[in-house]
Amino acid sequence: MARRSVPVLKQLLSNSPILNQTRSVTYMPRPGDGAPRAVTLIPGDGIGPLVTGAVEQVMEAMHAPIYFERYDVHGDMKRVPEEVMDSIRKNKVCLKGGLATPMGGGVNSLNMQLRKELDLYASLVNCFNLPGLPTRHENVDIVVIRENTEGEYSGLEHEVVPGVVESLKVITKFCSERIAQYAFEYAYLNNRKKVTAVHKANIMKLADGLFLESCREVATKYPGIQYNEIIVDNCCMQLVAKPEQFDVMVTPNLYGNLVANTAAGIAGGTGVMPGGNVGADHAIFEQGASAGNVGNDKLVEQKKANPVALLLSSAMMLRHLQFPSFADRLENAVEQVIKEGKYRTRDLGGQSTTQEVVDAVLAALD
Amino acid sequence: MASHLLRRALGSYSNPSIAFAAPRAFSSSATTIRATLFPGDGIGPEIAESVKQVFREADVPIEWEEHYVGDQIDPRTQSFLTWESLESVRRNGVGLKGPMATPIGKGHRSLNLTLRKELNLYANVRPCYSLPGYKTRYDDVNLITIRENTEGEYSGLEHQVVRGVVESLKIITRQASLRVAEYAFHYAKTHGRERVSAIHKANIMQKTDGLFLKCCREVAEKYPEIKYEEVVIDNCCMMLVKNPALFDVLVMPNLYGDIISDLCAGLIGGLGLTPSCNIGEGGIALAEAVHGSAPDIAGKNLANPTALLLSSVTMLRHLELHDKANRIQDAILNTIAEGKYRTADLGGSSSTSDFTRAICDHL
Numbered sequence: 001m002a003r004r005s006v007p008v009l010k011q012l013l014s015n016s017p018i019l020n021q022t023r024s025v026t027y028m029p030r031p032g033d034g035a036p037r038a039v040t041l042i043p044g045d046g047i048g049p050l051v052t053g054a055v056e057q058v059m060e061a062m063h064a065p066i067y068f069e070r071y072d073v074h075g076d077m078k079r080v081p082e083e084v085m086d087s088i089r090k091n092k093v094c095l096k097g098g099l100a101t102p103m104g105g106g107v108n109s110l111n112m113q114l115r116k117e118l119d120l121y122a123s124l125v126n127c128f129n130l131p132g133l134p135t136r137h138e139n140v141d142i143v144v145i146r147e148n149t150e151g152e153y154s155g156l157e158h159e160v161v162p163g164v165v166e167s168l169k170v171i172t173k174f175c176s177e178r179i180a181q182y183a184f185e186y187a188y189l190n191n192r193k194k195v196t197a198v199h200k201a202n203i204m205k206l207a208d209g210l211f212l213e214s215c216r217e218v219a220t221k222y223p224g225i226q227y228n229e230i231i232v233d234n235c236c237m238q239l240v241a242k243p244e245q246f247d248v249m250v251t252p253n254l255y256g257n258l259v260a261n262t263a264a265g266i267a268g269g270t271g272v273m274p275g276g277n278v279g280a281d282h283a284i285f286e287q288g289a290s291a292g293n294v295g296n297d298k299l300v301e302q303k304k305a306n307p308v309a310l311l312l313s314s315a316m317m318l319r320h321l322q323f324p325s326f327a328d329r330l331e332n333a334v335e336q337v338i339k340e341g342k343y344r345t346r347d348l349g350g351q352s353t354t355q356e357v358v359d360a361v362l363a364a365l366d
Numbered sequence: 367m368a369s370h371l372l373r374r375a376l377g378s379y380s381n382p383s384i385a386f387a388a389p390r391a392f393s394s395s396a397t398t399i400r401a402t403l404f405p406g407d408g409i410g411p412e413i414a415e416s417v418k419q420v421f422r423e424a425d426v427p428i429e430w431e432e433h434y435v436g437d438q439i440d441p442r443t444q445s446f447l448t449w450e451s452l453e454s455v456r457r458n459g460v461g462l463k464g465p466m467a468t469p470i471g472k473g474h475r476s477l478n479l480t481l482r483k484e485l486n487l488y489a490n491v492r493p494c495y496s497l498p499g500y501k502t503r504y505d506d507v508n509l510i511t512i513r514e515n516t517e518g519e520y521s522g523l524e525h526q527v528v529r530g531v532v533e534s535l536k537i538i539t540r541q542a543s544l545r546v547a548e549y550a551f552h553y554a555k556t557h558g559r560e561r562v563s564a565i566h567k568a569n570i571m572q573k574t575d576g577l578f579l580k581c582c583r584e585v586a587e588k589y590p591e592i593k594y595e596e597v598v599i600d601n602c603c604m605m606l607v608k609n610p611a612l613f614d615v616l617v618m619p620n621l622y623g624d625i626i627s628d629l630c631a632g633l634i635g636g637l638g639l640t641p642s643c644n645i646g647e648g649g650i651a652l653a654e655a656v657h658g659s660a661p662d663i664a665g666k667n668l669a670n671p672t673a674l675l676l677s678s679v680t681m682l683r684h685l686e687l688h689d690k691a692n693r694i695q696d697a698i699l700n701t702i703a704e705g706k707y708r709t710a711d712l713g714g715s716s717s718t719s720d721f722t723r724a725i726c727d728h729l
Contacts, residue, residue: 101569109569136503152519152536157573163540167574169519173530200621206524207534233625237632240503240607254567258625261600265607290600 027324034065037321040087040094041068045075047295047305048097051287054307054358055095055314058333061362064318064326068095073110075100075294080110080117088118093321094284095314098294112155115148118282121175122182123148123256125275125288126316127263132339133272133348139244140267145186146256147179147211148277153253171207171252176214182278183215183250184222194226194247195219198235198255211252236262243267257290264289271306271347272338274313276320285317286310299346303353306345308334311361333364399685402454403430406464408659409669414464416671416722417678420697423726426682426690431458435466435477445480452484455652460685462678463654467661482515487644487652488542489549490515490623493680494630497639499703500712504633506611511630512553513623514546515644520620538574538619543581549645550582550617551589557683561593561614562586565602565622578619602626606633631656638711641676643684651684653677667717670709672698675725697728 041056043049056068069091071084088094101109114120128141156168180197187195197215201208212229219227230238232255238245239262251259264273275288287309299305311334318327337343343360344350352360405414421428433451442449455461466477481487490513496505523535547564554562564582568575579596586594597605599622605612606626610633618626631640637657644652655673663669675698682691701707707724708714716724 112570153570155570157571159573163577165538165573165577167536167538167571169534169536171532171534200624203520203522204524204534206526206532210530210532233628236603236625236629237636240629240632241636254621255625257567257600258603262603262607262629265604269608270604289604 033322036065036067037093038091039066039068039317039321040084040091041070042073042084042094042096042099043070044073044097045100045294046098047299048099050300050303050305050354051307051310052095052097054354055310057358058311058330058361058365059314061365062326062329065323066318066321073099075110077110080113085117088114088282088284092282093317094282095310095317096284096286097310098287100294112153114284115277118279118284119149120277120279120282120284121147121149122179122279123260123275123277124186125260125264125273127260127267127273127288129267130272130335130338132335132341133268135266135268137243137266140263142243142246142263142267143186143190143192143248144256144260144263145179145183145248145250146260147175147250147252149253150175151253169204169207169254171210173210173214176211176252177218180215180218180250183248184218184225187225187248188222192225192248194228196235196246196249197227197229198232198249198251198259199229200232200255202231208252215250232259235259239263239266261289269306269347270309271345272308272312274309274316276313276316278320283317283320285313285320287313303355304345304351305354306347307354307357308338308345329365330361333361333366336364337361398427398429399460400429400431400458401681402451402458402461403432404451404461404463404466405432405434406655406659407435407467408465408661408664410464410466410659412665412667412669412718413655413671413674414462416718417462417674419722420675420694420725420729421678424690424694424697424729426687426694443480443484445477447477447480452481455485455650456648459648459650460681461650461652462674462681463652464674465655465657465659467659481652482644485644485646485650485652486516486648487646487650488514488516489546489645490627491553491643491645491680492627492630492656493641494627494634496634497702498699499705500635500639502633502635504610507630507633509610509613509630510553510557510559510615511623511627512546512550512615512617513627514542514617514619515623516620517542518620520624536571536574536621538577540577540581543578543619544585547582547585547617550615551585551592554592554615555589559592559615561595563602563613563616564594564596565599565616565618565626566596567599567622568596569598575619582617599626603629606630636711637673638670639672639676641673641680643677643680645684651681653681653684667719668710669718670711671718671722672702672709693729694725697725700728701725 043052069087099110123146125144150170152169154170159165183195199208199212201212243266264270270289273288276285295305315327315330337360343352343357345352405411431454435446436448440448493510494507496507517537519536521537526532550562566575566579568579631637642654642656655677657673679691679695701724707716707721709716709721
């Protein structure tokens with residue numbers, strides 16, 4: 001009986017992802033790859049400083065080969081200071097807490113400014129069920145790749161006559177092509193099977209039609225990856241009913257915002273989803289879904305913000321910097337803490353403070 | 367000819383402040399009310415028959431005027447809907463529409479677009495509530511989405527600037543925003559709702575959604591007993607999928623409304639169960655079933671009439687026949703809750719006629 005169960009046990013162990021990842025990393029570094037890298041750190045507003053502080057603590061405990069250059073930027077500034085932009089251009093990688101965007105002001109959001117100037121054209125949110133965290137939906141593992149520079153967020157508005165306002169939504173072939181290219185490349189390099197384009201081309205025939213055309217062209221270059229299209233309102237309905245049908249989703253700017261936040265909501269909440277903005281030369285990592293990334297005053301006062309999202313985003317950053325074993329250790333520690341369930345912040349149904357969660361992660365690091 | 371023009375001019379004259387002051391007295395059950403019925407295509411005729419049967423059993427004082435979508439384009443309306451059909455809706459003030467499949471081809475306007483433009487239907491109202499007994503992942507949904515239906519991102523104004531660069535215009539006007547905000551608060555007041563939330567993205571689209579919000583705030587001041595809040599759309603999406611009980615009445619511009627109302631329909635079980643009503647100038651109400659015409663099950667007595675039945679209930683509420691509306695709604699909810707008679711899409715095996723019979727028995 002014991003002899004027959006050993007091969008079964010071996011099979012189970014080899015399939016278990018967590019146990020697999022404690023094997024040693026098998027990539028061969030180039031000499032000098034271990035030199036510490038500089039990363040720009042922007043704590044931001046609201047809960048930002050709290051969660052970036054958490055990341056700093058964990059990075060130090062792991063002795064990760066990165067050091068942070070910290071800069072203070074706040075949402076009510078008119079522009080991002082030049083020294084911060086220079087630092088990001090030099091380091092190429094940045095980690096950021098949330099920046100509050102003032103409403104109806106006339107000030108262009110600082111987040112948009114960073115994205116435009118550094119040409120971070122792809123925004124990525126990875127929404128997946130964390131083991132041990134109960135949600136209404138199972139088997140969710142969606143990556144939403146959203147065009148980040150144009151579309152409805154072009155910021156081109158004007159008042160035609162008093163009481164009539166126009167806003168321009170701009171779609172270009174150039175931007176649509178490169179975001180489609182990024183989405184398919186991501187799927188290809190990460191062994192994803194399907195890319196879904198989200199659109200509203202039955203109403204906005206020219207604009208979203210151009211986006212779809214670009215996606216279709218790129219799809220022909222990746223015959224091994226399945227491609228399909230879905231209208232955005234149907235997509236939201238399907239996300240709530242059957243999210244397991246989606247894999248990688250590529251969308252223009254506004255729909256991407258909605259779809260990413262919906263997907264984050266069904267998979268566990270915006271407090272746990274990692275994400276980042278990436279361009280040809282630079283990358284900024286921040287909490288995945290944009291909703292609630294600044295938090296509210298109560299969270300700041302009671303120090304109960306959820307650091308998991310930013311910790312997982314910093315793991316993405318470590319992979320981007322090609323330090324995969326540190327990323328694995330960090331992710332394993334975080335997943336273990338969530339699975340155990342003893343230290344969870346309010347949005348996950350617990351009562352812990354940020355620091356308690358961080359301490360638990362530090363204790364779980366191997 | 368002159369009378370036609372006069373009727374058209376009077377029909378489209380609008381004064382928003384008295385549009386729904388309800389000058390018509392609908393509550394008397396002695397007089398029958400005429401209502402226009404568009405059965406539609408596909409499963410339309412069968413589910414329309416269900417509605418007629420239930421209304422007959424419940425003694426609802428409505429006389430139906432049926433109109434069909436023709437196969438000839440009417441030059442006066444530029445579509446397959448005839449001028450007489452539209453006149454009938456304008457005259458009666460209420461209508462019920464089944465699913466209509468827009469025929470493919472050019473040279474005519476889409477049917478829904480024709481209805482919207484000709485009848486000036488400016489608000490789309492979708493009450494979304496969890497059906498007791500039909501289990502979805504969400505059990506406590508009870509909200510109404512009110513969507514501006516005429517402008518916004520769906521103005522259809524697009525053009526190619528140069529090759530590879532396309533612009534699409536999103537238009538927000540003070541008049542349309544005030545109109546839909548007024549209706550939202552009026553609806554909240556007459557249906558006993560406590561909170562109205564305006565959904566927007568004014569942190570990015572500062573002038574357009576900013577104007578929409580300004581109009582909502584103006585109207586909110588006139589209804590001090592109703593709580594008013596503003597929620598950014600990404601927050602709203604996230605909160606809807608985590609905890610839909612947080613919302614009560616939602617009012618939003620066109621595109622967000624489209625997406626959020628479909629998302630809410632998904633929360634309660636899909637478009638086959640969602641009622642919908644379009645409100646036009648002059649107090650016109652056109653209730654409709656928002657699902658498709660399902661040509662594959664047309665004529666087979668398998669269709670689920672719930673959406674059209676619940677839409678007809680919203681129509682009755684608009685006519686202020688609240689006791690009849692409540693009776694029919696309770697009958698529908700009880701039938702579904704019991705679980706003995708359910709059509710195929712809800713996981714049962716009853717036919718349309720069995721389901722309708724069960725509802726009539728529950729009345």
